[in-house]
Amino acid sequence: MPQLCSKEKKLKRSIVRLAGIPLYIHWSFWLLIIWIVISNVRKGTDAVHIGWSLVFIALIFVCVVLHELGHALTARRFGIGTKSIVLLPIGGVANIEKIPDNPKQELWITVMGPAVNLLLALILFPFIHADITNAAQLEELAIVSSRTLVFNVFAVNVFMLLFNLIPAFPMDGGRILRATAAFFTSWKKATRIATIVGNLIAVVFIVAGVLNMNLMLSLIGLFVIFAAQSELRYATTKSVLEHFKVKDALITNYYQLSSHDPLNEAARLLLSTQSKKFVVIDQGSPAGIIGHEQIIKALAEGNAAAPVSAYMQTNLSKTEAEESLQKVYDQLMRSEESTMIVETNGQFAGIIDLENIRELIALQAGNNG
Ligand SMILES: [Zn+2]
Structure with a gap:
């Protein structure tokens, strides 16, 4: 399934990159695999057949990945990137960077996942050497072996196709x-x-x-x-x-620090104000932002006298006051940072913060019932 990517702060390292997209396996995917092995053992399956089951699991894995690539590569055709592909027991998730505004594009991106399973099922069908219309044989077919492997991979693809078409x-x-x-x-x-x-x-x-x-x-x-x-x-x-632009949620009323100010000055501001983030100004322009986390870290390291510039976040992203708020919100949701510098005609105008955008959403949603 394609899904809008959310903040992924601590995803483990990807096992591999496919077409430039990192692939991650969610821990619960292994539960599915354990369940397949256990149910085989309980059925009294011998070691050879369990071996075939593992080959089968690897092939399921390949089919799920191909399904997600169906979404991701179609999204790429519309200029939408995919941050990662994550494998879950109920299937995979392709974390696409945005849901297209054009429903035709969303339709294409979505349909191309199940279309991959349909294609795989059609390719495998002629290679099934068994009578799948015979109910008695079907039970035998459920046990994976060299003879029934193709049938089982076919069945998985039919299942993935039908399951993914459930309109929910x-x-x-x-x-x-x-x-x-x-x-x-x-x-x-x-x-x-x-x-x-x-x-x-x-x-x-x-x-x-x-x-x-x-x-x-x-x-x-x-x-x-x-x-x-x-x-x-x-x-x-x-x-x-x-309906909004960045300037509608612009924070102009913020506390400033100079890059030479010591960290205990930042700590004093943290205690004496309700702000949790302070803009660090160097020669009239913003040099960085120092927040609650960095201040605590500096104090824990015994560096209360160090300048704030030693701990502040630099390389802040910039945006324009006239930019669409929707676009900036999506950018902030995807990035590790939650604050951006806002400029008007190249001049520093203020900052924009994820929390403030959320306040605006809550206020508006409240207004509209
Ligand atoms: Zn899908």
């Missing part, structure tokens, strides 16, 4: 539904429609899971409800921010 976020089907609805109505309304359908499906999953004592099904249902909430929140944010 975070599955691709949810995005396909939203993008299709967005041809007829606003993006925000289309998101609302898709979340309502998603929630109805989630309820069916949860109830069916409880009735059939299938914990996995209930969990997927809960997961779908959370995903719908987060999509709706993002759509609200996006629709609020569209």
